[in-house]
Amino acid sequence: MASVCGTLEVAVWRSASGRVAAWVDRCPHRGMRLSHGFVRGEMLSCIYHGWRFDGAGRCRKIPAHPDLDPPETIRTQSLACLDAQGVIWIASEAPAVAPPDLGNVVPLRSLTFEAGIDAVAAMTGEVPDRSLLRLDAHGPVPPLVLLLQALGPGRSAVHALAAPTGTGALVAASRALEDFRRRTEAQGIAA
Amino acid sequence: MRPTLYDYVLSPSCYKARLMAALVGSELESVAVDFHPGGDHRKPEFLMLNPAGTLPVLTHGGLILTETTAMLVYLVRLAGRCEWLGGEDPASAARVQQWLAFSARLTASLGLARLHDMLGRPADIDAARWAGTLCLRELESALVENRLLGEDFLAGNAPTVADVACFPYVMLAPDGGVSLDPYPAIRAWTRRIRALPGFVEMPGIHRLHDLRPEPGEAEAAA
Numbered sequence: 064m065a066s067v068c069g070t071l072e073v074a075v076w077r078s079a080s081g082r083v084a085a086w087v088d089r090c091p092h093r094g095m096r097l098s099h100g101f102v103r104g105e106m107l108s109c110i111y112h113g114w115r116f117d118g119a120g121r122c123r124k125i126p127a128h129p130d131l132d133p134p135e136t137i138r139t140q141s142l143a144c145l146d147a148q149g150v151i152w153i154a155s156e157a158p159a160v161a162p163p164d165l166g167n168v169v170p171l172r173s174l175t176f177e178a179g180i181d182a183v184a185a186m187t188g189e190v191p192d193r194s195l196l197r198l199d200a201h202g203p204v205p206p207l208v209l210l211l212q213a214l215g216p217g218r219s220a221v222h223a224l225a226a227p228t229g230t231g232a233l234v235a236a237s238r239a240l241e242d243f244r245r246r247t248e249a250q251g252i253a254a
Numbered sequence: 255m256r257p258t259l260y261d262y263v264l265s266p267s268c269y270k271a272r273l274m275a276a277l278v279g280s281e282l283e284s285v286a287v288d289f290h291p292g293g294d295h296r297k298p299e300f301l302m303l304n305p306a307g308t309l310p311v312l313t314h315g316g317l318i319l320t321e322t323t324a325m326l327v328y329l330v331r332l333a334g335r336c337e338w339l340g341g342e343d344p345a346s347a348a349r350v351q352q353w354l355a356f357s358a359r360l361t362a363s364l365g366l367a368r369l370h371d372m373l374g375r376p377a378d379i380d381a382a383r384w385a386g387t388l389c390l391r392e393l394e395s396a397l398v399e400n401r402l403l404g405e406d407f408l409a410g411n412a413p414t415v416a417d418v419a420c421f422p423y424v425m426l427a428p429d430g431g432v433s434l435d436p437y438p439a440i441r442a443w444t445r446r447i448r449a450l451p452g453f454v455e456m457p458g459i460h461r462l463h464d465l466r467p468e469p470g471e472a473e474a475a476a
Contacts, residue, residue, distance in 0.1 A: 064438070101462070172438075172439070230402050230403060233402050237399060
């Protein structure tokens with residue numbers, strides 16, 4: 064799938080065995096987006112000419128030259144990538160600190176907001192760390208953790224995790240997030 | 255005698271009928287209509303068949319159908335594959351109808367944006383894209399809730415005419431400048447549809463390469 068890391072466009076994928084990798088979204092051959100590619104087993108194939116890359120980003124097969132063992136210099140540009148607590152964390156360089164412990168939560172859903180992360184964080188009223196928000200339980204809605212990812216000016220992804228609970232409460236949480244998005248975006252239009 | 259589909263290969267609505275027939279294992283006679291650039295669907299001979307001047311049209315014996323959702327139901331019943339109509343309890347039947355009606359909103363929003371971008375049809379493109387975005391958000395939320403309930407498709411745990419009616423305009427949203435990147439549940443749903451036995455393609459909608467053997471390796475294994 065396609066994502067972003069700062070201003071970098073990124074392809075994130077998971078192999079059949081569950082290994083995740085994040086690369087600059089560009090095939091080293093002709094620049095096609097690797098996020099348009101497809102996964103077979105432990106390899107990702109570019110959709111354009113079928114060049115196949117292993118989890119470490121090294122080219123392993125060039126279909127137009129089936130007998131060629133591709134030189135190891137043909138590589139995708141890899142980002143640091145960590146799969147923890149149901150969240151895939153990516154960084155353009157190896158980060159100095161580990162991702163925060165999110166506590167006892169399970170992934171709920173990801174939403175795109177037509178609002179920047181500052182505007183999203185401001186709506187919750189608490190901004191000690193504008194990229195990680197913890198919301199208390201509210202009516203049927205369980206406690207939530209929101210991870211805010213900037214997608215560009217005026218656009219963000221909100222990755223929501225919820226305290227483990229029953230299906231009804233998770234549905235309520237999903238609807239509460241939509242309400243939160245509507246109110247956040249309306250704020251931007253009013254401003 | 256097979257039903258006859260008046261067909262245009264780039265039309266997502268025509269594709270719905272072709273896809274439905276393929277999924278229930280039926281065959282259609284096809285009559286190609288030059289929708290663009292010919293505009294044959296607006297010519298007098300075609301208006302004799304369908305006064306609305308829209309595609310597709312499905313004829314079978316004396317029956318003439320001009321609404322795509324009616325064609326889907328007809329093809330399913332004709333093939334005796336009534337599981338594609340969903341459950342018979344009131345709620346299940348209503349859920350299918352809900353999404354069949356919703357599919358018209360996809361056509362009016364994402365479909366309009368696509369006609370504007372691909373064929374230069376006049377439209378308020380920003381309004382069409384935003385209306386399409388609101389439809390996709392609605393669909394995404396419904397699919398998230400269905401997954402929480404353990405359901406894979408729009409009206410329950412098995413695919414129905416509702417999925418076939420909604421799938422094509424959603425899948426082709428990028429043709430109208432509306433990305434599917436923000437909708438992970440929709441993308442997973444489109445993968446489930448593209449993996450169904452009998453699935454057929456149209457330009458812009460391909461089957462899952464992942465499910466097919468690597469070219470060359472299939473022959474080697476055979």
